[in-house]
Amino acid sequence: MSEIKMEKLGKVGVLFGGRSAEREVSLMSGAGVLAALQSQGVDAHAFDPAERSLADLETEKFDRVFIALHGRYGEDGSLQGVLEQLNIPYTGSGVMASSIAMDKIFTKKIWQNHQLSTPNYAVLTPDTDLSLVPAELGLPLIIKPPHEGSTIGITKVNAAAEMDAAYVLAAQFDDEVLAEEFIQGRELTVAVLGMGADAYALPIIEIVAPEGNYDYQNKYFTDDTKYLCPAPLDAGLTEDIRKMCVEAYRAINCEGWARLDVLLRASDNQPFLIEINTSPGMTGHSLVPMAARAAGMSYENVCMEILKTARLKIKPDTKKESS
Template identity: 80%
Template sequence: MIMSELNNQSLGKVGVLFGGRSAERDVSVMSGNGVLAALKSKGVDAHPFDPAERSIAELAAEKFDRVFIALHGRYGEDGSLQGVLEQLNIPYTGSGVMASAIAMDKIFTKRIWQTHSLSTPEYAVLNAQSNLQAVAATLGLPFILKPPHEGSTIGITKVTAINEVQQAYELAAQFDEVVLAEQFVEGRELTVAVLGRGEQAYALPVIEIVAPDGNYDYQNKYFTDDTKYLCPAPLDANLTAQIQKMAVDAYRAVDCEGWARIDVLLRQSDQQPFLLEINTSPGMTGHSLVPMAARAVGLSYEDLCLEILKTARLKIKSDQHQ
């Protein structure tokens, strides 16, 4: 135990970045506190840092040897903070600037997946001038409206009737300049955590999410115990392998690294999986799914945090940090 702690101390002074200014701040605080406690329990010299309360100058002054990003949403998961850390020469966990920015934008993510022939639901991009009724006719009812740069089901609506379209659009437009309309896929809700980088990336067990009345909303994600999580998901071996490969391919297509979680819908009618989105800084709360998948293969929450921390690096090569 002493040797392990000494080894972990060699990781240097570690900042755990959480909180932030996004709509997912509260979830990030829960994630960050969990990560902080886990790293400290492993003998890591870990310190909290909330970018909403402290400046970039203070971040530089802390002289962190590396940071664990436990921020969710804008300003922490979208590439902006990753760019700051590159400028400050501080190694960080997760994906780089470009991959983070792409993955944060569900529209651009879908476009990249399509170029790699990876299945994702049909969609349309809407703005204030769009003919909402025409989109409903094209995608069919029901369909989904959501802001493309938010997570944790914020601003999302399942539109079941034409007279609901305007209100659903206005809700999503509160969070984004454009709105993503997406074909609704009737089926099972799955998620797959992926760890690693490049050819070494690998998928953890598939999790099936069974929410009350099929409504996996913000409340059912984080604050109730009514949602059931089946891990590993009750799927046959071939289908499990197909979905895991699809998740790893989706991860690599966006050039993610470190860790991420890919959400998948398995169509009920023909067992066809569809990629929904990719989260490059997934939740690490008591209800979060990446730790659940890790536990299924014998990796504790504390060890998972430590393994992710060890992958921290600068992604943009320069004369300073090649």
């Protein structure tokens, strides 16, 4: 990544908290990022968009921001659009890539168009005959809201009689609901840094959760989940999965950083892309810092490298400016 002198970084806002269902996790992520940047001498300041107007970023003359918000209003392109309007460089993906990655249904369509492996799925609405879905996708299957993360609103449906309750839960968060083929196998995650031809994958992490249940509690608040990094996979399979994840990242036009979740089917070792997170967690239990450590990067190092990539993605209208 390009070298930027400390003084060039200027006044930095660390955006965390926010109004999404993932606020609690974002508060933990942002506190870690803020401390890391300050420890490296960065003039970094906490900024919670749930408590302050984004216009304050301009009036208080912030030079760039590190986005440590998760979920809606931070990871979905809406914040990125405001920052483009305010002319304040920001970390992570741009407006379009953030918006697409936030929508699991749209993301799957793009991956399928690029011939990238992802589980079969169906889109559920109030008009859908839920009794027909198990025959289409098989049982068990997964039902989840397509715009939430951190396993919020997700249900593993083991019997057709559970469909209605699972749909009602997910529909609390989204008008459309995603039903997805269940992949029995190992759970992996892959962090990708950079952009375009320079994007690269960090070491793969395998997640071994209690009873295979990597839920909100086991993600963030217990030490019972085991993380194997680098994942114990043969070299060829490791390379294939990392290559697939970089291709999936590029297909969405992501940049800066992201984390992709992958399931490795037990029956044949075929990997399936599940989702991509364009503003991943940076808590003490989070996976990007873990993968970075395996690649020889400290938490502080990876925060600095991400901050250095902050930029505006929309080019100015030069014709208008010159007229």
